[in-house]
Amino acid sequence: MPRWFKVILGVAGGAVVFLAAFIYFFFLLPMWGIPFNRQRHGLPPVTPAWALEPWIWEDDTVTQASTEELVNGYLAHDFPVGVILIDSPWSVRYNDFEWNRERFPEPEAMIRRFKEKGLRVVLWMTCFVNSQSEDTLIQDSSDWFREAASKGYLATGNQQIRWWKGRGGLIDYTNPQAVAWWRGMQDKVLRMGVDGWKLDGTGVYFRGGSLGPVPLLWGKTWGGLMSTRGYMDHYYRDEYRFGLETNPEFVTMSRSLDSVLPWGHPEGFAPIDASPVNWVGDNKHEWDDRNRGLERALRCILDSAKLGYNVIGSDIGGYHGSKEIPPNLYIRWAQFSTFCGFFLNGGHGERRMWLRSPQELEIIRQYSWLHSELVPYMYTHVVKASRGDKPLMRPLKEGKYQYMFGDFLLIAPIYRDSETREVVLPPGKWRYWFDDQTVLEGGQTLTRNFPIDEYPVFVRDGAVIPMNIRRAYTGIGKQDWEGLLTLNIYPGDGAVFEVFYTDGVGTLNVDASRPGMISLEGFGRPHVLRVLVPGKPVTVTRDGAPLSENKDWTYEASAGRLIITSRLPLTGRYEFTLEPSGK
Numbered sequence: 001m002p003r004w005f006k007v008i009l010g011v012a013g014g015a016v017v018f019l020a021a022f023i024y025f026f027f028l029l030p031m032w033g034i035p036f037n038r039q040r041h042g043l044p045p046v047t048p049a050w051a052l053e054p055w056i057w058e059d060d061t062v063t064q065a066s067t068e069e070l071v072n073g074y075l076a077h078d079f080p081v082g083v084i085l086i087d088s089p090w091s092v093r094y095n096d097f098e099w100n101r102e103r104f105p106e107p108e109a110m111i112r113r114f115k116e117k118g119l120r121v122v123l124w125m126t127c128f129v130n131s132q133s134e135d136t137l138i139q140d141s142s143d144w145f146r147e148a149a150s151k152g153y154l155a156t157g158n159q160q161i162r163w164w165k166g167r168g169g170l171i172d173y174t175n176p177q178a179v180a181w182w183r184g185m186q187d188k189v190l191r192m193g194v195d196g197w198k199l200d201g202t203g204v205y206f207r208g209g210s211l212g213p214v215p216l217l218w219g220k221t222w223g224g225l226m227s228t229r230g231y232m233d234h235y236y237r238d239e240y241r242f243g244l245e246t247n248p249e250f251v252t253m254s255r256s257l258d259s260v261l262p263w264g265h266p267e268g269f270a271p272i273d274a275s276p277v278n279w280v281g282d283n284k285h286e287w288d289d290r291n292r293g294l295e296r297a298l299r300c301i302l303d304s305a306k307l308g309y310n311v312i313g314s315d316i317g318g319y320h321g322s323k324e325i326p327p328n329l330y331i332r333w334a335q336f337s338t339f340c341g342f343f344l345n346g347g348h349g350e351r352r353m354w355l356r357s358p359q360e361l362e363i364i365r366q367y368s369w370l371h372s373e374l375v376p377y378m379y380t381h382v383v384k385a386s387r388g389d390k391p392l393m394r395p396l397k398e399g400k401y402q403y404m405f406g407d408f409l410l411i412a413p414i415y416r417d418s419e420t421r422e423v424v425l426p427p428g429k430w431r432y433w434f435d436d437q438t439v440l441e442g443g444q445t446l447t448r449n450f451p452i453d454e455y456p457v458f459v460r461d462g463a464v465i466p467m468n469i470r471r472a473y474t475g476i477g478k479q480d481w482e483g484l485l486t487l488n489i490y491p492g493d494g495a496v497f498e499v500f501y502t503d504g505v506g507t508l509n510v511d512a513s514r515p516g517m518i519s520l521e522g523f524g525r526p527h528v529l530r531v532l533v534p535g536k537p538v539t540v541t542r543d544g545a546p547l548s549e550n551k552d553w554t555y556e557a558s559a560g561r562l563i564i565t566s567r568l569p570l571t572g573r574y575e576f577t578l579e580p581s582g583k
Contacts, residue, residue, distance in 0.1 A: 042273030044310035045240075046386045047341070048249040049502035050120050051196070051277050052311065052375045053082020054368050057346030059319075062087060064104040068113070070352065075117060077354050078471070079365050080372040084114055085198060085253075085346060087124040093141040094130040094165055097185040100137045111193050122196040122253060123189060127203060127235050129153070130168035131160055145169065153178035155221045155231065161205050170206055173234040174223030183242060190243075196251040199239055201258065201269055201281070203232035236270040251276040256304035256312055259283045259296050268307050277342055278304060278312045285321030285349060287329060287417055293318060294333050295415040298401055301340060305393040305403065310385045311378075312393065313342025320348040327360050328417055328452065334364045335455040336413045338371040339405045341378055341392045363453050369473045376466035376485065376502055381406045383500040399424035407497070408463035408490075409433075412456035419449045421456050429461035431490065436532065437560055462494035464510045468502075469528070475559075477528065484567070485527040489518065501525065508571070517575050524569040531562040537576040540564060 056079075058070055067086060074081050092098040099107040111121050130136075131145035145168055149158050154169035161167060172178045206228045208219030217228040226234075236254050243250030254270035256278035270278065280300040286293030297314035304312045316333045317325040337343045345351065345368070353361045381392045394404040402412045402424060410430065412423040428442040434454045439461065440446070450456055459465070465488040469477035477486055487510060489495065495512035506523025518529060536555040540547045540562070547553050553564045564574060 041268075041271055041308060043388060044272050044308065044382075044385050044391070045274070045276050047276040047311045047379075047382050048251065049375055049379045050082055050249065051251045052341060052343075052378050052382070053372055054080055054343040054345060055083040055085055055122075056081055056351070057085035057087060057344075058351045059087050059346065059348050062089065062103065064106065064110050067104075068110060071114060071117070071119065073352050073354055077361065077365065079353070079368050080470075081119060082372070083120045083122055083195075085122045085124070085344075087198065088165065088200075089133075089135045089137075090123060092137045093144060094128055094133050094136060094168065095125050095185075096141075096144070097125070097189050099189070102137060107189075108192050115193055120195040121193065122198055122251070123194050124198040124200060125239075126163075126165070126200045127171050127173075128161075128163060128165070128168045128205075129171060130166050132168070133166040135165070139166075148178075148181075151177070151181075152222060153181055155206060155226070156208075156219060159209065161207070163202060163205055170202075170231070172222050173231075173238045174221045174226070178222070179238075186242075187246075190246050195247065195249070196253060196277075197239055197243065198253040199236060199270070201255045203235040203269070204228060204265070206231035232269065233271050233274075237274040240274040240276070253277045253279060255279065255281055256307070256309040257281075257300045259292055259300050259314070262296070262300050262303070268304065268309065272308050272310075275309055276311065278309050279342060279344055280304065280312065280314050282320065283314055283318040285318040285323060285325045285329065287415070294329060294336070297333075298336065298413055298415055302393065302395045302401060302403060305391050306395055308391060310382060310391045310393075311341030313337055313340040313344045315347040316343070316345045317349065318347065325349045326417075327357050330356070330360055331363050331452055332414050332417075332455075334367050336411075338367045338374075338455075339409065339411045339457065341382070343368070343371045359452070366453075366473045367455075369471050373467045373469055373474060373476065373486075374465075376468050376499065377406055379502045380466060380498070380500045396424075396426065398426065408460045408465060410458040410460070412458075414450065414456065419451060420447065421450055422447045423456055423458070425458065429492070430458045431461065433457035433459055436490075459490060460494075461490050462492040462513070463488075463490040464495055464497035464499075464512060465489075466497075466499045477530065481528050483526065484565070485525050487527060487529050489529060489531045491515070491518070491531065491533075498522075516577060517573060519573045520571040522571060524571040526567045526569055527565075529562070529564040529574065531564070531576075532560055533562045533576070533578065534560070535578045537562055538579055540574065540576045542566075542570070542574050543572040 056074055071084050092100050114121055129145055129148045131142040133139050148154055153172060155172040156169040171182050206219055208216040210216055218225055240252045254275055256268045258281040260281050280297055283297045284292045289295040301312045316337050317330040350356055385391050392406060396402045399412060405411050412421055414421055423446045425442045425444055430440040430442055467486040467488050469481040469486045472478045489512045491512040497510050499508040508523055509521045511519040540553045555562055
């Protein structure tokens with residue numbers, strides 16, 4: 001090989017290495033981390049039980065009148081509502097944390113009324129200090145911006161960055177004086193009883209200027225040079241930590257992956273350790289992945305779960321779109337969200353269920369209650385994940401988009417406008433949630449129809465599912481079970497489960513692995529045992545003492561269930577024998 005050719009190869013090789021290093025240092029490293037992810041993540045936090053309840057919101061009107069109408073309408077039609085989310089533009093400017101009294105004339109009284117109804121309140125915010133806003137009461141806030149910039153409160157200095165709500169600069173989380181100013185403004189609404197922030201995804205706008213159309217993903221802060229990734233981590237972590245200082249059950253709602261640009265941050269937006277609640281961005285009122293519909297949300301949620309995010313969801317029906325939400329899409333999205341940690345019913349489009357079709361109202365109400373009933377099951381898995389166990393949602397290799405929801409529930413989401421779905425059952429014994437009298441052998445593929453009021457949910461034999469039953473909509477229990485821990489039990493191998501109580505006080509160990517016996521050990525609470533049995537029991541005892549039929553226990557022949565009720569906080573060993581004809 002000629003010497004001149006070797007020189008050319010050497011120069012070309014050096015140029016390639018230089019270019020690769022340049023791209024990595026200036027674009028991949030500051031945006032994605034080193035090299036892409038996991039060392040920046042810790043274990044997920046414990047999401048409080050209240051945040052696992054259904055959330056509602058709307059983004060078409062956003063006034064005190066429309067917000068209270070939404071809440072009162074849902075409650076009047078007997079929906080479970082745990083959280084009301086108030087999105088932008090509730091403030092005078094972005095983000096001064098001053099209520100716009102034209103839109104919300106009495107925010108203190110409004111929040112107090114919500115609290116009296118048992119709801120939590122979450123407000124939208126970002127890390128921008130705007131100079132110009134498009135939809136707030138004060139649209140030109142350039143004086144406010146200049147004052148903050150002159151005091152060194154903005155990480156970007158005098159630089160103004162355009163974003164979807166106008167333009168402004170980013171608060172500098174490394175400057176103690178800037179943080180004190182910022183927290184002082186936030187205190188005004190936190191003292192009213194706000195329980196959380198929706199942290200919209202503006203941390204990605206941090207930059208140190210641009211080279212023509214190319215943004216520089218390193219910028220100067222009070223604390224020194226910082227990457228876009230570093231600023232994002234400050235945004236999510238610092239807001240969550242401050243919230244916890246004011247309220248130990250405070251939550252932040254943030255993006256994990258994003259449906260708009262799912263490839264933009266392959267390691268996730270918010271650090272997992274600062275992610276009590278996550279959603280996957282702005283989906284549309286569509287079905288397919290290409291149009292950012294239900295399938296896109298489903299894919300991004302499962303990809304988030306693979307990364308280790310724990311409580312994840314999406315705007316039911318899609319956040320926005322050029323058309324009204326199709327009824328079948330709304331129903332199927334709500335059914336899927338029932339088996340996500342985060343049940344978020346809101347966005348653009350008609351969200352007042354009583355003004356939609358009767359079928360939508362009835363079915364979505366039923367599944368909203370089912371999600372609420374599963375809160376003790378979800379919360380137990382949330383606590384375990386915070387201690388290093390698997391996340392709540394666990395994608396499977398077999399079966400398209402199939403995943404385990406906790407230890408015992410297999411979900412095969414419907415992602416097209418069709419009642420037909422192929423389901424791959426993993427090894428073991430399974431039962432269809434809506435007709436659980438028949439055992440289905442694992443290791444087979446089923447193709448079956450799921451009518452609009454049913455969903456592909458399968459329960460593993462040996463399941464112990466703690467639930468909170470307060471209504472009869474789902475057919476599992478009834479209203480007078482309210483206040484009792486319901487243990488929905490499928491006895492068999494592996495039917496052992498430690499329940500973490502949703503108030504954080506104590507645990508209960510349940511063992512239903514031995515025939516005719518259920519053992520409760522630990523911290524006792526009033527409870528209902530709903531036990532799948534092959535026939536009516538002859539006798540039922542607790543610690544050897546007989547229990548009375550129709551007082552302490554009943555048998556529901558149509559459901560094949562033994563129902564044992566204890567309104568005392570007891571533990572012990574329940575035993576039962578079946579009639580000779582029971583098989």
